Amino acid sequence: xxxxxxxxxxxxxxxxxxxxxxxxxxxxxxxxxxxxxxxxxxxxxxxxxxxxxxxxxxxxxxxxxxxxxxxxxxxxxxxxxxxxxxxxxxxxxxxxxxxxxxxxxxxxxxxxxxxxxxxxxxxxxxxxxxxxxxxxxxxxxxxxxxxxxxxxxxxxxxxxxxxxxxxxxxxxxxxxxxxxxxxx
Amino acid sequence: xxxxxxxxxxxxxxxxxxxxxxxxxxxxxxxxxxxxxxxxxxxxxxxxxxxxxxxxxxxxxxxxxxxxxxxxxxxxxxxxxxxxxxxxxxxxxxxxxxxxxxxxxxxxxxxxxxxxxxxxxxxxxxxxxxxxxxxxxxxxxxx
Numbered sequence: 001x002x003x004x005x006x007x008x009x010x011x012x013x014x015x016x017x018x019x020x021x022x023x024x025x026x027x028x029x030x031x032x033x034x035x036x037x038x039x040x041x042x043x044x045x046x047x048x049x050x051x052x053x054x055x056x057x058x059x060x061x062x063x064x065x066x067x068x069x070x071x072x073x074x075x076x077x078x079x080x081x082x083x084x085x086x087x088x089x090x091x092x093x094x095x096x097x098x099x100x101x102x103x104x105x106x107x108x109x110x111x112x113x114x115x116x117x118x119x120x121x122x123x124x125x126x127x128x129x130x131x132x133x134x135x136x137x138x139x140x141x142x143x144x145x146x147x148x149x150x151x152x153x154x155x156x157x158x159x160x161x162x163x164x165x166x167x168x169x170x171x172x173x174x175x176x177x178x179x180x181x182x183x184x
Numbered sequence: 185x186x187x188x189x190x191x192x193x194x195x196x197x198x199x200x201x202x203x204x205x206x207x208x209x210x211x212x213x214x215x216x217x218x219x220x221x222x223x224x225x226x227x228x229x230x231x232x233x234x235x236x237x238x239x240x241x242x243x244x245x246x247x248x249x250x251x252x253x254x255x256x257x258x259x260x261x262x263x264x265x266x267x268x269x270x271x272x273x274x275x276x277x278x279x280x281x282x283x284x285x286x287x288x289x290x291x292x293x294x295x296x297x298x299x300x301x302x303x304x305x306x307x308x309x310x311x312x313x314x315x316x317x318x319x320x321x322x323x324x325x326x327x
Contacts, residue, residue, distance in 0.1 A: 022206060029205055037195050050205070051212050058213060059220075108194070116194015124194070143193050 004070055011061045021061075025054055028071060031144075032078045038139045039082040041104040041124070043113040049085050053078040072154045079136065101128045126176035130169055137162055138169040 010020035032053060037046040056077055064073055090100040105124050108114040116124070127135055136155065140146045148159045148166075155162065 025206055025209060029202055033197065033202070034195075037197075038193070041195075043195075043198060047201075047208075051209055054209055055213055055216050059216075113196045113198060114194050115196050116192070120192065120194035 005066070008064065008066055008070065011064075017061075021058055024057070024070070028074050029054075031071070032074060034144065035075060035140075036078050036082045038143065039079065039135075040085060041101075041108060041114075042111070045085060045089075046082075049078070049081045052085075053081045056081065068156075069153060072156075075154050083132070098128075122177060122180060123173070125180075126173040129176055130172060134165050134169040134172075137165045138173070141166050 007020055007024060010016040011024065013020075029050065033046060033050055036049045036053070037043065040046055040049060053074070057074060064070075086097050086100055090097040093100065095103075102125075105121070105128055108116070108121055108124065114121075127138060130138065133155075137151065140151055140154070141148075146154070148162050151157070151162050152159045157165075
C-alpha cells in the first residue's frame with residue numbers, strides 16, 4: 001500500500017501530481033461514493049457530487065496541511081458537497097431539504113438502482129427523520145462498520161459523543177420502525 | 185482499500201461504474217481547468233481605461249478657456265468713447281457718399297442737433313480773427 005505521506009507529497013509536486021491524483025481517486029472513489037449515495041440517495045446525483053468532490057480535491061490539494069488523515073479530509077469534502085447539492089436542489093424546487101429527502105426516499109420505490117425490500121425502504125425513511133449528524137454517525141457505523149475510533153477521527157468528534165449520538169439514533173429508529181411496522 | 189457497505193441498505197451501483205469513473209472525471213477536470221484558465225486569462229490583463237488622463241484634462245481645460253474667452257469677446261460691446269476720433273472721421277469721409285443728410289441727422293437725438301446748431305453760431309469778431317490767421321495772400325493776389 002502506498003504510504004499516505006508520500007502520496008500527499010506527490011500530489012503537491014507538479015511533476016508527480018497527475019499520477020498521484022489518479023492513484024488517490026482509485027483508492028477512495030468507492031468509499032466516497034457510498035458516503036454520498038447514503039446522503040443524496042439518487043445514483044446520477046451521487047455521480048455528479050463525486051466528480052465535484054474530486055475536482056475540488058485537485059484544486060485544493062495545495063491547501064491540505066496533512067494535519068488529519070487524507071480520508072478524513074476527503075470525507076468532509078464529499079459530505080459538504082452532498083449536503084450543498086441537496087440544499088441547492090431544494091432551493092431550486094422551492095421546498096425544504098427535509099421535504100426533498102422525503103421525496104428522494106419515495107422515489108426509491110421506482111429507482112432501478114435501489115433493490116431494497118420494504119423494510120430497507122422503511123429504514124431509509126427512519127434515518128431521514130434524524131438530524132444530519134446522527135444520520136452520518138448511524139450510516140457509517142451501521143452500514144459501513146466503522147469503529148468509533150475511526151469515526152472520531154473522520155468526524156472530529158469524541159468517541160463518547162459519537163457513542164451517545166449512535167445510541168440516540170438507534171433508539172429513534174427503533175421507535176420509528178415500531179410505529180410504522182404495520183406498513184411493511 | 186475498496187470497502188463496500190457490509191450491511192444491506194438496498195442501494196445498487198450500476199455495473200462498471202467505478203471502472204469508467206476515472207475517464208469521465210478526466211473529462212470533467214479538463215473542462216474545469218480550461219474554464220479556470222480562461223477566467224484567469226480574462227482577468228490577467230485587464231484593460232484599464234483611464235477616464236481622466238492628464239492629456240485629456242489639459243485639452244479640456246484649454247478648450248474651456250478658449251470657449252469662455254470667445255464668448256466674453258462677443259459679449260463685449262464697443263463703446264463710442266473707445267474709438268479714436270480720427271478713425272471715425274476717416275470712416276465718415278470714405279463713406280460719406282453712402283449716407284444721406286437725413287440718415288445722419290436721424291441717428292442723432294434732437295437735443296444733440298440743437299446743441300450742434302448753437303455751437304455753430306459765431307460772431308463777426310471771431311470770423312475776422314480766423315480769416316486773418318488763415319489768410320493766404322498769394323491766393324488773393326492771383327484772384
